[in-house]
Amino acid sequence: MIRRNQAVAMVAAVIFGVAGLSACSSDDGDKAAAPTPSAPVTTPGVPQAEVPNPPADTSVDAGFARDMKVHHQQAVEMAFIVRDGTDNEQIRSLAYDIATTQLNQIGQMMGWLDLWGLTQTTTRPAMQWMSPEGMSAMSGHHMAPGQTMPAPGPGDPLMPGMATKAEMDELRSLKGVAAEVKFLQLMITHHLAGVAMAQDALDHAQTGVVKALAKGMVNAQTSEVSLMQTFLAERGA
Amino acid sequence: MGPQQGSKKQNKAARNAKMAAARQRVAEQREREAKAARRRSILIGSAAAVVALGVIGGLVAVVVSDEGGPSGGDLTAEVSVAPNLASPITGVTGYTASRNHEPNKNIIYQQVPPVGGQHHDVWQNCGIYDKSIQNKHAVHSLEHGAVWITYSPTLAADQVDKLKAKAQQDFMLLSPYDGMDSPITVTSWGFQLKVDNADDPRVDQFITTYRNNKDTTPEYGAACTGGVGDPS
Numbered sequence: 285m286i287r288r289n290q291a292v293a294m295v296a297a298v299i300f301g302v303a304g305l306s307a308c309s310s311d312d313g314d315k316a317a318a319p320t321p322s323a324p325v326t327t328p329g330v331p332q333a334e335v336p337n338p339p340a341d342t343s344v345d346a347g348f349a350r351d352m353k354v355h356h357q358q359a360v361e362m363a364f365i366v367r368d369g370t371d372n373e374q375i376r377s378l379a380y381d382i383a384t385t386q387l388n389q390i391g392q393m394m395g396w397l398d399l400w401g402l403t404q405t406t407t408r409p410a411m412q413w414m415s416p417e418g419m420s421a422m423s424g425h426h427m428a429p430g431q432t433m434p435a436p437g438p439g440d441p442l443m444p445g446m447a448t449k450a451e452m453d454e455l456r457s458l459k460g461v462a463a464e465v466k467f468l469q470l471m472i473t474h475h476l477a478g479v480a481m482a483q484d485a486l487d488h489a490q491t492g493v494v495k496a497l498a499k500g501m502v503n504a505q506t507s508e509v510s511l512m513q514t515f516l517a518e519r520g521a
Numbered sequence: 522m523g524p525q526q527g528s529k530k531q532n533k534a535a536r537n538a539k540m541a542a543a544r545q546r547v548a549e550q551r552e553r554e555a556k557a558a559r560r561r562s563i564l565i566g567s568a569a570a571v572v573a574l575g576v577i578g579g580l581v582a583v584v585v586s587d588e589g590g591p592s593g594g595d596l597t598a599e600v601s602v603a604p605n606l607a608s609p610i611t612g613v614t615g616y617t618a619s620r621n622h623e624p625n626k627n628i629i630y631q632q633v634p635p636v637g638g639q640h641h642d643v644w645q646n647c648g649i650y651d652k653s654i655q656n657k658h659a660v661h662s663l664e665h666g667a668v669w670i671t672y673s674p675t676l677a678a679d680q681v682d683k684l685k686a687k688a689q690q691d692f693m694l695l696s697p698y699d700g701m702d703s704p705i706t707v708t709s710w711g712f713q714l715k716v717d718n719a720d721d722p723r724v725d726q727f728i729t730t731y732r733n734n735k736d737t738t739p740e741y742g743a744a745c746t747g748g749v750g751d752p753s
Contacts (some may be wrong), residue, residue, distance in 0.1 A: 327607040328736040329712075354691050361746045391742060394733070404666075404733035405690065407725045449753075 290437060333401030345494045346402050348485035349393040351443060352501075354410070356386040358446050359474055362467060365455050370465035375517065378508070382471070385504070395404065410443050418484030422477055445477020450481025465521045468512045475505040475512070568614050593625030598638025598660075600631065606711065610726050613714045620664060620739055628657050632704055634671045635660050636713045647745035648752020649688050650696040658749055662694055663710040664734040667742035670724075671698035671706045680704070683719035692732050692745050710739055 305349050339345035363383035367376050397404055411419070422444050442448065447455070447470045455466050482501035532664035584692025599619035618637025628639055635656050645654050659669055670684050674697045684705065688695035698706070703715035707724055709731035714723060735741050 323605045325605045325607055329730055330609050331734075357691060357744075357746070360744075364747065394735075394742065398735050401730050404735075405692070405729060407687065407690075407729055479691045481523050 299376060302372070311421075314333045317329055329395075329405055331398070331401045334399050338400035338402070339489075339491055339494075341492065342413070343493045344413045344485060344488045346397065346400065347398050348481065348489060348494060348498065349413075350405060351410050352481060352485075353393050353404075355388050355443055355446060355474075356390050358452075359383075359386050359471065359478075360390075362452070362455060362470060362474070364449065366463055366467035369455070369459050369467075372461075372464055373462045374419070375467065378511065378515075379467070382508070389501070392493075396491070396493060408505055412442055414481070414484050415488055418480060418487070421483070422480040434476070443477070444480070445474045447474065465516065465519050466514045469521070470493075472509055472512050472516070475509045479509070526643055530548065558604045569700055571702075574668050575717050576691070577738045591625050593623070594627065594631055596623055596626040596639060597629045597631065598635065598640075600636060600638040603711075608712060608722050608730075610714065611715075611731065612723065613712050614729065616711045616713070618711055622661075623657075630656050630660070633701055634669065634708055637663060637710050644745065644748035645694060645751040646752055647692055648750070649685055650694070650750065650752055652696070653698060654694070654696045654750060659694060659696075662745055663708065665692075666738040666741060667692045667694050667706045667709070667710045667745050668694070668728050669694040669696075670730045671701060671708070673697070673701055673704045674699060676704050680719045686717075686730065687724065709734070709737065711737055720735070 360383045363386075365381035367379045367383075370376065394404060414422075451470060452468075455463065455470060456467050469479040479502050482505070486495055486502060487499040489498065565655070573603070601617050603615045603617045606617070608615060616636045617687060619637045619639055620637070622642040623639045623674050624642045626639070629640060638660060640660035641655070641657035642661070643658060644665055645658035645667075647662060647667050647700075654668060656694055659667075663669060670688055672681060672695075676697075687693070701715075703717065705716050705721075705724070707714045707716065707727045709727070712727075714727050716724060731737055733741070
């Protein structure tokens with residue numbers, strides 16, 4: 285009887301599981317949008333400031349928000365990769381913390397740019413908002429092997445501390461302790477450059493919300509670097 | 522030993538024999554029932570396995586056929602020119618488009634390249650592709666805020682290099698595209714610009730305006746990583 289019940293449960297699980305899948309995928313968006321020629325002409329997508337005295341398009345505040353979004357996005361991706369690559373709960377918790385925190389912060393920075401009436405992105409090179417002191421603070425030990433200062437030129441997607449495509453591919457290919465070690469190495473480099481960027485924003489931004497978040501990043505990521513160095517040492521790397 | 526005793530003994534022996542026979546019958550009956558139950562279990566188990574395998578097989582068939590030709594039939598994406606959607610950039614056409622996810626259908630797009638409409642449930646990873654990518658995945662990336670630059674396979678190499686420089690940023694897709702009526706097309710969800718030259722200043726204006734735009738990106742804040750494709 286137990287076996288029969290198990291068999292019935294198994295069939296039911298398969299059937300309901302499939303029904304659930306198809307229910308999820310069947311409808312996930314707007315209904316067909318009909319042409320509306322009689323509707324008034326609008327120009328959606330042209331940003332407008334919704335706060336007084338917003339930072340300018342070339343300000344430290346805007347540059348920090350735009351560049352740190354991209355910088356954070358890669359950290360989120362690395363965290364997801366290592367969570368797929370290892371069962372180690374400490375590393376998975378750290379990765380969860382980094383992914384959820386940095387994704388939340390990306391959303392905060394997107395919100396600022398929208399309120400300031402600025403575009404989310406620019407075709408100008410990254411890191412132009414950094415001060416000379418900030419840039420020099422980032423050189424040396426904050427750079428990953430093979431990365432060189434000064435700031436990336438047009439068409440170079442990598443800001444300081446960011447992993448190359450080859451490094452990301454390598455992280456994806458690794459499992460277990462090897463994945464943990466690679467993740468820790470890449471994320472320490474990533475965080476150190478992120479801290480230098482955030483410190484420069486803390487020193488030079490004009491907006492309270494920017495300074496507050498930048499200060500939080502400096503503190504949290506500095507602390508996480510220390511934790512990751514401990515984890516790395518525990519793995520003999 | 523008296524006859525009564527003998528009779529009692531006989532009776533007892535007979536009772537014992539009867540009981541033994543009964544026990545034997547019960548045991549045999551139990552054995553038959555157990556065998557039947559095992560047969561039923563095997564039958565049910567096999568049936569369940571067949572159903573499960575069939576379902577899994579069906580899912581595999583769907584996934585496999587997805588790459589060659591989806592099993593769910595054809596669907597024409599519902600997309601219309603929207604004369605009321607203007608752009609600050611000269612030459613940009615606005616569209617309204619349906620957004621449903623269609624994992625199993627062969628989706629036909631009437632715009633070349635598509636500007637929106639029903640699409641696959643998995644998006645294309647943003648980045649630079651040297652070969653064409655599938656419309657159904659690229660359209661999902663548009664929904665997430667990407668700008669997709671497509672170029673004719675006959676476009677001069679120096680022009681392609683200029684486009685690659687523009688596409689080396691997040692939320693950008695670049696791929697060759699056959700059959701366009703312009704050498705280069707720049708597309709976001711619901712907006713499209715056709716240009717002849719990579720140096721046309723409207724390309725950068727388009728990218729800056731529509732990439733990750735809170736008003737025109739349907740799934741503002743969604744990712745352009747973690748999907749399909751291995752861009753260079």
